[in-house]
Amino acid sequence: MREEELDRAATILRCGGLVAIPTETVYGLGANALDARAVARVYEVKGRPAESPLIVHVCSVEMARGLARVWPEGAGALAARFWPGPLTMVVPKREVIPDIVTAGLDTVGLRLPAHAVMVELIRRAGVPVAAPSANRFTGLSPTTADHVRAAFGDALDMILDGGPCEVGIESTVVSLAGAEPVLLRPGIVTREDLEAVLGRQVRVAGKVEGAHPSPGMHERHYSPRTPVFLVRDGRLPPGRGAYLWMRTSARAEYEQRMPSDAASYARGLYGALHAADARNLDWIAVEPPPETDEWAGVSDRLRRASCAG
Ligand code: TXA
Ligand code: MG
Numbered sequence: 001m002r003e004e005e006l007d008r009a010a011t012i013l014r015c016g017g018l019v020a021i022p023t024e025t026v027y028g029l030g031a032n033a034l035d036a037r038a039v040a041r042v043y044e045v046k047g048r049p050a051e052s053p054l055i056v057h058v059c060s061v062e063m064a065r066g067l068a069r070v071w072p073e074g075a076g077a078l079a080a081r082f083w084p085g086p087l088t089m090v091v092p093k094r095e096v097i098p099d100i101v102t103a104g105l106d107t108v109g110l111r112l113p114a115h116a117v118m119v120e121l122i123r124r125a126g127v128p129v130a131a132p133s134a135n136r137f138t139g140l141s142p143t144t145a146d147h148v149r150a151a152f153g154d155a156l157d158m159i160l161d162g163g164p165c166e167v168g169i170e171s172t173v174v175s176l177a178g179a180e181p182v183l184l185r186p187g188i189v190t191r192e193d194l195e196a197v198l199g200r201q202v203r204v205a206g207k208v209e210g211a212h213p214s215p216g217m218h219e220r221h222y223s224p225r226t227p228v229f230l231v232r233d234g235r236l237p238p239g240r241g242a243y244l245w246m247r248t249s250a251r252a253e254y255e256q257r258m259p260s261d262a263a264s265y266a267r268g269l270y271g272a273l274h275a276a277d278a279r280n281l282d283w284i285a286v287e288p289p290p291e292t293d294e295w296a297g298v299s300d301r302l303r304r305a306s307c308a309g
Contacts, residue, residue, distance in 0.1 A: 005160065006117070010124035012157045018042060020134045020148045021121060022162025023113040025086045025171050025187075026141040026270070027148050028057070028131030029156070030121075036098035039130050043100070045155050047137040053103040054130040055088050055111050055171070059122035064110045067128060069094050072176040074198045081197045084114035086167050087189045090175040101130050107177040117162040133170060140224050140277070140305070143168055143270045150274075168267035169297050174202065186296035188266055224277035224284065228306040231285045241282030246272060248287065258287075262294045269298060273305065 009019045013030065016038040021030045029046060031038035033056045043050060058064045061079050065071050069092040078089060093108035102108050113119060122129050133141040134148045134156075142148045145161035152159075172187030174194055181202045183191050194202045229237070231245070243254065250257035256272060259265045276284050286302055289295040 006121055006124055009121055009158055009160055010126075013038075013121070013125040013127065013129065016041075017157035018045060019121075020142075020145070020152070020156050020159040021118050021129070021131060022145070022160060022165065023057075023115045023118045023131075024165060025113070025167045025169065026143055026165055027134040027145065028118070028129075029134040030057070030129040030131040032125070033057075033101055033128040033130035034096060034098070035127075036100050039098065039100050042130065042132065045152070046132060046135070048132065049137070050100070051103045052132075053105055053107075053109060054101050054132050055109040055173075056097065056101060057118060057122060057129045057131055058110060058112050059119045061112065063122075063128060064089075064112060067094055067097060067108060067110060068092060069106075074181065075176055077197050078174070078176075078194065079112070082189055082193075083112040084119065085112075085189065086114070086171040086187055087111065088171045088173045088185075090173065090177050090184065092177055107175070109173060111171055115162060117160055121160070138223060140273055141170060141270055143274075147270070147274055164271070166267065167263075168269055168271075169301055172297065175205075186300045188263065188297055190293045190296060192293045223305050224273045226277050226281050227283045228273070228302070229283055229285055230288045230302060230306050232288060234287070236285060243281055243283045243285055244276045244279070245285040246276070246287065247285075262289070262298055265289065265295075266298050269301065 012019050013032050016035050019030050021028050029042055031042045072091055075089055088109045088111040090107050090109045097108050135141050135151050143165040145159055148159050167188050172189040173185035175182045175184055183202050183204045191202050245255045246258050248258050248260045289298050
């Protein structure tokens with residue numbers, strides 16, 4: 001990445017523009033988190049309903065603490081262990097963050113990403129950056145700059161290309177704003193990882209209704225256009241048409257071999273779905289992964305992408 005590109009992106013953010021930015025999880029659609037009008041454009045361009053709060057990205061723990069009204073017990077330990085990295089912590093927010101960022105909630109999701117481009121950009125802009133995944137609402141998240149271009153064309157002020165995302169699925173979201181920690185969205189940082197650091201149980205959120213779901217909690221989120229079916233026991237339904245079968249033991253031409261470890265699978269998942277989606281298939285079959293804690297993030301995204309979602 002060239003210096004001038006980062007400076008131009010920082011200027012665009014400070015002036016209220018939108019920049020697609022690489023992170024280690026997925027590409028984000030970034031705006032100055034302290035500028036309500038810039039954030040309104042994020043919702044508009046994405047086609048995202050106003051009741052879905054955005055994650056605010058920071059370049060340091062100090063910046064995060066400056067945005068939190070309370071720094072809950074456990075936040076320091078989680079930040080020390082998982083930041084920079086794919087963990088978002090929901091904490092009580094300060095008034096400096098406009099209501100539109102948090103969909104009117106008095107909490108804010110904060111994340112210090114592990115990607116040099118995003119962190120350096122925030123540092124140069126000098127403001128925290130609100131960024132949902134850089135896809136249209138309900139679409140698949142982007143893990144390359146080309147995915148972002150395909151979704152938005154010229155609708156953004158700038159797209160920074162930082163190469164393919166290393167983690168590949170969105171951050172784990174944990175709320176520390178209530179009496180007990182709650183896992184709002186599973187990811188590569190697992191519930192057991194969180195419990196080990198916090199030294200206490202983390203409850204898994206049930207389906208959230210009403211005004212403050214994790215956006216990940218809308219049904220049929222993260223979907224390709226092509227219908228996705230989870231196929232158990234290796235039994236494909238009859239009347240197949242053209243399809244691709246994503247499984248760990250793939251052999252045939254219409255099958256795609258997927259990695260058998262969760263981290264590699266997550267890294268390749270959206271790329272594989274984007275590619276399958278571009279082939280005009282009738283459907284995509286996916287073998288469901290093991291039902292263990294380390295696969296929870298991948299399983300969650302597959303379930304939401306699928307018709308069973
Ligand atoms: O990995 C990621 O988290 C990516 C990259 C760009 O950082 N961002 C991302 O943003 O996935 P988005 O908007 O697609 O998902 C944000 C998630 C949603 O599930 C949302 O509900 C949750 O974070 N969230 C944000 N603020 C919240 C809050 N105050 N209370 C509860 N959930 C919140
Ligand atoms: Mg998203």
